[in-house]
Amino acid sequence: MVAQNSLGLTTLAPTVRLEQPLGAQAQIAIELAQRTLSSESGAWLTIAGSPSFWSAGSVLDVHIGSLAQLRPSGFVLVVARPTIGCPAPGVTSEEVEGLCRTVYSLSARTQVIVSHGDLAALPAVAAGATGLGSGWDIRQQVLGGDAFQISTTFRRRGRRVTHRGLLSVLKRREAEALRARDALLSSRLIPGMLPIAQNDEWELHLHTLAEVAKQVTALPSGQPRADELHRLYSVANTDFRTVESLIRLEHGKQEWLDPVKGGLERYMAAEGW
Numbered sequence: 697m698v699a700q701n702s703l704g705l706t707t708l709a710p711t712v713r714l715e716q717p718l719g720a721q722a723q724i725a726i727e728l729a730q731r732t733l734s735s736e737s738g739a740w741l742t743i744a745g746s747p748s749f750w751s752a753g754s755v756l757d758v759h760i761g762s763l764a765q766l767r768p769s770g771f772v773l774v775v776a777r778p779t780i781g782c783p784a785p786g787v788t789s790e791e792v793e794g795l796c797r798t799v800y801s802l803s804a805r806t807q808v809i810v811s812h813g814d815l816a817a818l819p820a821v822a823a824g825a826t827g828l829g830s831g832w833d834i835r836q837q838v839l840g841g842d843a844f845q846i847s848t849t850f851r852r853r854g855r856r857v858t859h860r861g862l863l864s865v866l867k868r869r870e871a872e873a874l875r876a877r878d879a880l881l882s883s884r885l886i887p888g889m890l891p892i893a894q895n896d897e898w899e900l901h902l903h904t905l906a907e908v909a910k911q912v913t914a915l916p917s918g919q920p921r922a923d924e925l926h927r928l929y930s931v932a933n934t935d936f937r938t939v940e941s942l943i944r945l946e947h948g949k950q951e952w953l954d955p956v957k958g959g960l961e962r963y964m965a966a967e968g969w
Contacts, residue, residue, distance in 0.1 A: 750790075796823040797963060821909050
């Protein structure tokens, strides 16, 4: 925290990665938050949990409630996965629902940011998150245990093309194959032409995230935002079926769309929407 203060940054409390919302580790996370806020009343809190943590249902709500009672200036939420990948590995509808429910509750009191969220965190934006973390590097898009391991092996970053109409990312060769099979469909889903350079691909990805988030958050909070994102997922679901009938994908609708769409639907049903 001394380093943060010396740079004039808002204090972000330290925490521990949690597998479950109850137990010794969860208590340590609460105590770290209490100690930080006792000395820095304007601090933000981080809640970092595994997919099983965010899927814990009512037990999760108890832990979140304990931290919310401390009244920090904001929250940073993050799903800590075992590994990184594109798409984020092992996303489940239960995890997405838990993240949405947490965001919806906390955002009624303060700001909430979902770190390392990328496309998988769009439901959290619909639930009230003020921002989501992403970047050009996959380690900025997904927080995984293997993200910062030192390796002597050089790995070239794979080229990928974000398709706004699918709310997903295709490998470059897949995007080129789709363009060859159905240029009009490809142009509608990106939208536009295939990006030329790798830098253009990165810019397209970040632009797509920003535009979709802007489209959703332009609506009143609560059900209207959830309805709009669900509409986008439903359109993408139909288009994904068409794409999968035209070309072979390494990661398709089942990995990219089904968990986040299902999680949003679970969250909406729980809210009576």
